[in-house]
Amino acid sequence: MNRFKAAYLAIVVSMFLVVFKVFVGTATNSISIISDALHSSMDVIASTITLVAMKLAKKPEDKCHNYGHGKYEDLAAVIQSVLILIISVTIISQATLRIVNGNLITETFPGIIVMLVSITLHSMTVFIMLKYAKKENSVALKANALHLLADVITSIGVIVGLVVIQFTGLRIIDPIVAIIVALIIIKTGYDIGKESIEQLLDKSLSSEEMSIIKEILEEHSPPVLDYHYLRTRRIGQTRQVDVHLIFPNDYSLTDAHDVSSSIEKDIHQRITSVRITIHLEPENHYHPYRVEVE
Known part of the structure; x- marks a missing residue:
């Protein structure tokens, strides 16, 4: 059934x-x-x-x-x-x-x-x-x-x-x-x-799911220096996660992409039916404040 x-x-x-x-x-x-x-x-x-x-x-x-x-x-x-x-x-x-x-x-x-x-x-x-x-x-x-x-x-x-x-x-x-x-x-x-x-009205995911996401992001630091603009919501059965990751200026795009893929994989393993969008930013383009929507 x-x-x-x-x-x-x-x-x-x-x-x-x-x-x-x-x-x-x-x-x-x-x-x-x-x-x-x-x-x-x-x-x-x-x-x-x-x-x-x-x-x-x-x-x-x-x-x-x-x-x-x-x-x-x-x-x-x-x-x-x-x-x-x-x-x-x-x-x-x-x-x-x-x-x-x-x-x-x-x-x-x-x-x-x-x-x-x-x-x-x-x-x-x-x-x-x-x-x-x-x-x-x-x-x-x-x-x-x-x-x-x-x-x-x-x-x-x-x-x-x-x-x-x-x-x-x-x-x-x-x-x-x-x-x-x-x-x-x-x-x-x-x-x-x-x-x-x-x-x-696009309420964010549960506090438990948010904790899992933050924990995974912090597990990848370094090379991830920080993250901001973390946004989440549910669309029917699917969970949507958006986040901006900060990398060192000299970190290659290829390596940053590999780290992002690893983060996506870890989130998929712990949260079901999730779609993730990650935006990569170099350190010198990062403003020293964190914007999170929870």
Whole structure:
């Protein structure tokens, strides 16, 4: 299996759960189950968007996109966060109306069953998606997996509510649980959107990756006298690293190129999917200050 098959799996599982939850939620008049079904319907849309984005991101560089199309994955993750916000507001609105109108749940046992099925299927799907998101550095697939993980958490919340209703008879707990579920979903959407927007705005690589890069640069000193204008960012699955290296005035261009190639090789060995651009400068052209974008 690869990340594309993992995305297809998420779509199939979510479609099945939408039908299952709508049927049981309607039969039992449970707003918490129906709200979870609405969330699952968004999962179908989100997973489809993820799949399309991954296919677009895989397109090679072209005349108009010199760095490739990797940011389609970040864009897909942002769209997912917006969808999450929309469905959360809808859930809160519907749950509030149920409380006001007194239109509450009638049966709990079928809902407990459907939530257990949902948790089981989504947990397996999330595990598979996170595995391949990490393996293939897919931002969109990771966002989609976290979206489904929110489903697991909210389904657990719905079960807890249904069990409490089963033993206490307090049917108003159902819409209250739905509102709590929506608030949890909003937090998940915020986290997904924040990370994705940062990637779209070319946030630098993680502090761990930056430390690795700096460590490798310092390991090649001498002959590298210093470095400056170190810049990094992520473009989909690819990490971009740019840096200016300072060499002695009498150091040959051939030798400087060999050192640069060695630095590139060392970075490639410790950081996956990285593209490196190195600018060579002689010592007498170097201004005595360091400019780093981190």
